[in-house]
Structure formats: C-alpha cells, structure tokens
Amino acid sequence: MLPQPWSKAFAQQQEVWLRPVAPGLVSGLLRWWARHGRHDLPWRLLPDGRQPGPDDPLPTYPIWVAEVMLQQTRLAVALPFWRCWLERFPDLASLAAASRQDVLHCWQGLGYYSRARRLHEVATRLVAAGRPLPRDRAGLEQLPGIGRTTAASIAATAGNSPDPILDGNVRRVLARLLAFPAPPRQDTALFWTMVELLLGGKRARDFNQALMDLGALVCRPRAPLCHCCPWRGHCRAYIKGIQHQLPVRQAPAPIPHVMIGVGIALDDQGKVLIGQRQPDGLLGGLWEFPGGKQELGETMADTVVRELQEDLGLAVAVGPELLRFDHAYTHRRLTFAVHLCRVVAGDARPGANQQVAWVWPHDLHRYPFPAASARMIQALREHLGQA
Numbered sequence: 040m041l042p043q044p045w046s047k048a049f050a051q052q053q054e055v056w057l058r059p060v061a062p063g064l065v066s067g068l069l070r071w072w073a074r075h076g077r078h079d080l081p082w083r084l085l086p087d088g089r090q091p092g093p094d095d096p097l098p099t100y101p102i103w104v105a106e107v108m109l110q111q112t113r114l115a116v117a118l119p120f121w122r123c124w125l126e127r128f129p130d131l132a133s134l135a136a137a138s139r140q141d142v143l144h145c146w147q148g149l150g151y152y153s154r155a156r157r158l159h160e161v162a163t164r165l166v167a168a169g170r171p172l173p174r175d176r177a178g179l180e181q182l183p184g185i186g187r188t189t190a191a192s193i194a195a196t197a198g199n200s201p202d203p204i205l206d207g208n209v210r211r212v213l214a215r216l217l218a219f220p221a222p223p224r225q226d227t228a229l230f231w232t233m234v235e236l237l238l239g240g241k242r243a244r245d246f247n248q249a250l251m252d253l254g255a256l257v258c259r260p261r262a263p264l265c266h267c268c269p270w271r272g273h274c275r276a277y278i279k280g281i282q283h284q285l286p287v288r289q290a291p292a293p294i295p296h297v298m299i300g301v302g303i304a305l306d307d308q309g310k311v312l313i314g315q316r317q318p319d320g321l322l323g324g325l326w327e328f329p330g331g332k333q334e335l336g337e338t339m340a341d342t343v344v345r346e347l348q349e350d351l352g353l354a355v356a357v358g359p360e361l362l363r364f365d366h367a368y369t370h371r372r373l374t375f376a377v378h379l380c381r382v383v384a385g386d387a388r389p390g391a392n393q394q395v396a397w398v399w400p401h402d403l404h405r406y407p408f409p410a411a412s413a414r415m416i417q418a419l420r421e422h423l424g425q426a
C-alpha cells in the first residue's frame with residue numbers, strides 16, 4: 040500500500056528515489072537553462088548590462104524590488120512597473136527620501152499596496168540607521184514581508200548564497216516530478232527537503248533561476264510543454280501521463296460578493312471630494328471616493344446617503360447612477376454602483392479617513408487611487424466632457 044503523502048515513510052521513499060537521479064536532473068536543467076533561460080531580466084544582469092560570472096555579485100536593491108513585485112504579480116505585468124520604479128527610485132536613498140504618496144503613485148495599478156508601503160518603510164528605516172540592505176538570507180528574512188523563499192531568492196541572485204527557493208513555480212514542477220498525490224502545501228517540509236537535495240549547495244543562483252524559468256516557460260500551470268522538458272525522462276507525472284492533473288488543487292474557499300455604493304460629490308465650483316484611507320491595511324494610504332457596503336433593505340442611493348453622512352458628516356442629494364461594474368480581489372468580489380451627488384448640508388470631515396480633499400477633476404491623476412477608482416475617474420471625465 041502507498042504510504043500517505045505527508046507521512047515520514049513517503050518522504051523517505053521520495054528521497055531514496057531522488058538522491059541518485061538528482062545530479063543528472065540538475066545538469067540537464069542547467070544545460071537547458073543556458074540555452075533557453077530568461078537571461079535578459081534586468082535584475083539578473085550586472086549594472087553595465089553584462090551577464091554576471093559565477094562569482095560576480097549583483098546589486099541587492101533592484102533584485103529586492105523585483106522579488107517583492109513578483110510576490111503576487113506575473114512577470115509580464117511587473118516588468119514595466121519595475122523599470123518605472125528603478126527610474127524614479129534608483130536606490131535605497133532615493134526611495135527613503137520619497138513621500139508615501141509618491142511611492143504609492145508609482146505602484147498604482149500593481150495592486151497589493153502593502154508591498155509598496157513595506158519597501159518604503161524598510162528603505163526609510165535602513166537609511167535612517169545608516170545601514171545597507173542585507174545580502175544574506177537570515178538578514179533579509181528580518182525585513183517585513185520577506186519570507187524564506189523571497190529572502191533565499193534575493194540572497195542567491197545577489198551573492199550566489201547556497202539557498203534554494205520554493206515558490207509557486209518550483210512547487211508545481213516538483214509536484215509533477217514526484218507525481219505528488221495531494222495539494223503541495225500539505226507537505227511543505229517534504230518539498231523543501233527535495234529542493235535542498237536537488238540544489239546540493241552548488242550554483243544556487245543558476246539553479247534557482249533555472250528552476251523558476253522551467254516552471255514559467257515549460258512546466259506551465261496549464262498545458263506543460265513536456266516534449267521540450269529536460270526532466271521528462273524522470274518525471275513521474277509525465278511517465279504516468281497525468282501531468283495535466285497535477286498539482287492536486289486545494290478546494291477553493293467560496294468568494295463572498297459585496298455591493299458597494301459610491302458617491303462622487305461635487306461642490307458648487309465643480310470640485311470633487313476624495314478621502315485618503317488610513318495608512319495600514321488593504322489599499323492603505325490610497326485615495327478614493329467615499330462610499331461603503333450596502334446594508335440589508337437599502338437602495339444604492341440610501342447607501343450613498345448613509346455612508347457620506349456617517350463617514351464625512353455630509354448630507355447629500357443623490358443623482359442618477361453614473362456607472363456600475365464588478366471588480367474582483369482574491370478574497371472577495373465587489374460590485375460598485377457609482378452615483379453623482381450634490382452636497383446639501385455639512386462640511387466634510389475626515390472621519391474614517393486620514394484626510395479629505397476637494398480637488399478639480401482634472402487634478403485627480405495627481406493622487407494615487409486603487410484600480411477600481413480609475414474606472415470611476417474615467418466615467419466622471421466622460422460625464423464632464425473632459426475625457
């Protein structure tokens with residue numbers, strides 16, 4: 040009988056199988072990578088654009104920014120943001136000297152804004168203390184938002200330290216190589232053991248990058264390209280013909296759906312009211328139009344009236360709906376119903392926000408907004424004939 044995938048006996052079986060084939064797997068992987076790897080990624084290059092030799096250190100700052108951007112974002116999306124960021128904040132000192140608003144503005148559209156806030160906080164703290172970014176895994180793991188994989192990836196890329204990584208790409212490749220019959224996260228310790236065994240402490244920079252590139256380019260989530268994979272001779276999933284069924288997926292948690300009423304309040308001059316969210320939490324520090332969750336029995340107009348009264352102390356007359364659209368986050372799906380409003384009484388006070396501001400519609404681009412607000416701004420401009 041096959042031992043349970045998370046049992047000690049199962050782990051021993053995998054190790055006994057993998058140990059003798061590991062050197063061949065690694066050399067095949069590195070040969071494939073030398074020809075097909077993504078060698079032009081800018082943070083993998085020396086500052087003068089050359090490929091680094093095995094002993095050439097790379098600057099940590101660009102790698103750190105890239106790794107944080109790639110934590111929850113695909114490479115194709117992150118790359119242009121990385122270029123803009125490095126142009127705007129080329130080093131730790133320039134990032135530390137920037138305002139929070141400038142930092143969030145530069146991140147606008149990339150999502151998960153806590154990442155930008157943490158980069159800024161770390162830069163501010165290190166520069167104030169007169170310290171550089173750490174280059175070793177242990178030092179990097181002390182930084183907020185940096186787990187073992189991100190720290191190992193930065194340390195191995197920057198200084199070739201012998202640290203393997205275990206990101207989503209690597210998990211998927213290993214789950215298929217081993218034909219792991221359960222969701223990989225059910226046995227993270229086993230996956231670390233396997234990737235450490237493969238690396239064997241040698242050429243960590245090349246090995247990590249090669250394994251990430253194999254996962255991204257060949258052993259893709261859907262439709263893996265097994266016919267051009269250097270591991271197909273040993274890959275248990277390929278040999279059994281079950282590569283499309285792996286990795287086994289965890290049953291997804293249901294995603295709640297929430298209706299949000301938003302009020303775009305205009306004053307007599309035509310200025311529009313925006314509020315800045317508190318510095319921490321989801322979308323912290325970004326600006327938005329006021330609004331909130333629809334409560335049971337409310338129309339959307341009721342919701343807008345209540346939210347602007349409760350949060351800002353404003354009485355408003357709600358006009359027709361300007362725009363309605365869905366926006367998905369990983370943990371919930373929102374439907375925004377956006378109404379134009381006219382202030383009837385009261386002076387806007389910050390309430391739940393850090394601050395509020397009345398701004399001209401053509402100046403809204405100066406403020407960092409979440410992606411959902413960008414659609415509202417576009418609709419407002421079209422409504423005002425400013426698009």
Ligand code: SF4
Binds near residue numbers: 216258259263270276
């Ligand atoms: S043979 Fe196919 S399934 Fe196996 S590691 Fe290669 S690409 Fe992935």
